[in-house]
């Protein structure tokens with residue numbers, strides 16, 4: 001039987017390119033089918049947490065635009081405070097550059113890529129899989145669906161269960177150069193007023209990415225929240241100088257004389273995009289087909305972070321393919337198992353923490369403001385030095401209290417989301 005490649009990967013986002021890179025490096029023939037022409041814009045804050053960098057086996061610093069070590073927090077546009085970390089928390093990039101960079105590494109390693117080819121369906125036969133596109137079909141022994149939030153591969157393999165739909169709106173926004181410079185090391189987060197969601201400002205080289213996200217069930221209220229966030233940033237009343245460090249205060253004063261806030265000059269693009277969140281352990285493969293990254297619903301329900309999970313699941317999928325291709329008794333069961341054990345157990349904990357946060361946003365906001373321990377834990381989680389699962393383990397023999405608290409808070413959180421949704425109707 002002739003095939004076009006041992007492994008066909010649908011999608012050249014971080015999940016697809018990392019899988020391709022790993023496979024090509026091990027001498028496996030890989031073909032990526034990508035519907036867009038690269039470089040292409042992708043709606044994303046493109047904040048790279050330190051743990052992502054630990055997971056990528058080459059240096060991605062050439063595409064960093066800013067390095068963030070300060071977070072400005074507000075709770076429903078009130079109670080603003082600033083926290084600074086000695087170590088970088090997040091590196092911001094733009095996804096057209098980041099994704100093109102990862103793809104170039106996969107191609108250098110030996111992967112082939114066809115742009116402008118949209119995968120519509122995958123049919124599984126006894127000895128191969130057939131990947132159907134408008135311009136023809138391709139055969140391979142295995143298929144990795146890394147085709148993002150609306151994955152055609154996941155749909156055709158029946159791997160979409162247990163996914164809770166999230167949604168985000170984001171705009172690329174230009175501001176005066178002094179303002180962009182002043183906030184080049186800071187992100188702004190407003191949380192606690194939109195149940196299960198939050199608003200953010202991420203600094204880029206010459207502009208800001210400003211967005212809001214939350215459960216898709218509350219999508220009706222999201223645009224209003226976004227507008228209020230932008231108006232609030234522009235008004236500038238949030239500049240709580242009392243808690244800013246010196247360097248920050250000087251920069252802030254520099255432009256404050258000219259502007260009362262973030263002087264938004266131009267919205268380049270405003271787009272919405274789904275954020276699929278898998279809430280239960282599930283199957284991540286069916287026959288010869290696996291799903292990775294957003295196609296598998298592997299995003300953090302608390303923060304919306306998905307690049308880490310895309311990169312990690314892409315690498316795990318590559319490992320599973322490699323084992324499968326070298327085995328006399330091949331199976332992809334180990335992929336579903338490792339994704340559930342490693343990634344889903346973390347995402348399930350993140351979901352529990354989200355419920356707690358929805359239940360007591362005022363307390364958690366004050367806790368991060370007043371407790372150095374809480375702030376350090378926040379930084380450690382972003383840097384991948386601690387995991388959500390460590391929070392539960394920290395309860396030791398009182399773990400049952402944690403589970404009980406989470407159960408109650410899920411109930412309160414669901415109720416609050418529903419009430420918020422009813423008010424919007």
Ligand SMILES: Cc1cc2nc3c(=O)[nH]c(=O)nc-3n(C[C@H](O)[C@H](O)[C@H](O)COP(=O)(O)OP(=O)(O)OC[C@H]3O[C@@H](n4cnc5c(N)ncnc54)[C@H](O)[C@@H]3O)c2cc1C
Nearest residue numbers: 011013014015035044045046047119148168293294306307
């Ligand atoms: C507004 C917003 C902000 C975000 N901010 C962050 C953040 O700051 N940090 C973070 O870690 N995560 C963030 N995320 C999540 C992050 O964008 C995703 O989790 C991540 O992009 C998933 O990577 P992926 O490779 O699985 O999918 P994608 O990056 O979506 O890549 C999928 C690729 O597949 C291609 N494709 C789609 N369909 C097909 C098809 N049928 N055939 C062929 N190709 C196809 C697409 O063109 C695309 O290139 C954000 C998400 C949103 C919506």
